[in-house]
Amino acid sequence: MPTERQADRRVGAEALAQLGWWHAHRFLLLRRFCQLSILALFAASFWYELDILKGNLSSSTVLNTVPLSDPFVLAQIIASGHWPAETALLGGFIVLLFYVLIGGRSYCSWVCPVNIVTDAASWLRRRLGISKTTRISNSLRYWMLGLSLLLPMLGGLLIWELVNPVSLLQRGLIFGLGSGWVLIAMIFMLDLFISQRAWCSHLCPMGAFYGLIGKLSVIRINARNRERCDDCMDCYKVCPEPQILKPVLKGAANSVSPIIFASDCTNCSRCIDVCAESVFEINTRFTTEVENKK
């Protein structure tokens, strides 16, 4: 049952009217372009035997020279007691460095293909007006992360990688998905019918891992013009981690920085897109704060 409010107006309607369609979707479009072109490059390299970007997101080589490896998979491998070969370690280091700079969970919104699935579920949830949700603790993902590292230590087997939907989907899109779509469909249903943003914001240990990596990262979303906020709530509705918005939007009185330092922020920049008042912008953690500029 759509509530009156949702039936009345769609999220981002003002932004759409004031800024135009392109402007109100620019980061979304950029992100989808980024996610899809990474996958397309991998797939093209595989199917047409190009040497641009070989492998997949777990580990790859760029132009047959630069290695890239997923530090989360490496962490699991090390936890299992195997010390990876140097190529993989170097690759892991490069990737780690990259996300330490640009924000750990940028992986989530700009690279991970599961994000497209869960965003779709969330969009459909809003369109269908499904508001019923089962509460899952935000911190469950850290337990999952602990588990994914603990199980290999105990049993000596990379258990999470057997089922990790992120690995499964990205690999599947490049090499052929097989029956892996079952797991992806399950995540979509979970997010759509059972609990809002259940997977990415509550369960995925990979998101938790990249969140930790990005604690000190340089690129940050900034509610720079928060005094303009007219409480339309649109950003809360599109943000996959809405709990991080209130402190920065309402923190002026307590002199809380308008910069979003919470590492749960995925740097997706959807809040910038949908805000008609242009409250948010994307820049660095060192941006000088210009408060109450009129």
Place this chain on the structure above:
Amino acid sequence: MKQTMDKQRHSESSASKAPSRRQFFTDVARGASAAGMVGLGLTAWASSAKRSDPQAIRPPGALSGDDFLNACLRCGLCVEDCPYDTLKLATLFDPAPSGTPWFEARQVPCEMCEDIPCVAACPSGALDPALQNIDDARMGTAVLIDEKNCLNFQGLRCDVCYRVCPLIDEAITLERQRNSRTGKHALFIPTVHADICTGCGKCEEACVLDETAIKVLPMALASGSLGQHYRLGWEEKARNGGSLVPEQLKLEIRRPENSNAN
């Protein structure tokens, strides 16, 4: 900078109002038990996935068993660099744990490339770079599993598996036996020598039967293991340059005077 950090701390603590101690412990307990249940489920799933693992034929140089599963990043770089499209990455319900490379010899066998590109491509060491000579690969071993249907066992001269073997007359030989059906011909029995066979699967691919009579099996399935306590007398003798127990007494053979022996 310091000021920013202070504010950050402030912003994070005000994000969630400090929960009461009881709330905190309830949350921890709930998180832990949920994670524990997921862990149990995953462990059960993993042990079933492991059971299917011994059926998968791995690329050359693959570490054995769990060591391989733990080392492999599931990146598919070995798959990409295999020039014969032999290797593929397992998906969720394949007979190999998902994401790991394997091949079906009957479909596309390993061509035993001299430069072993799959091993060179592997970034993690799951395919052991120490493998320099492809003839030393042990992807598995061929086993002539169905003597009933193998044409050579019928006394026909099929020999196809023998002739396609890259290590012909070493990994697989034809052993002559009397053909007791005709009484005057020979059977040429294809015989795999597991210590030399690389498990490339070319014989399995080439077998002319509808269902192949010779199959490559992973070492773990195909080979038995001799108990540690066994000593093979002839080997010990060779190693020590003589028998370890006193030689048996040679008794003189006595015969009656007029025997017609000799």
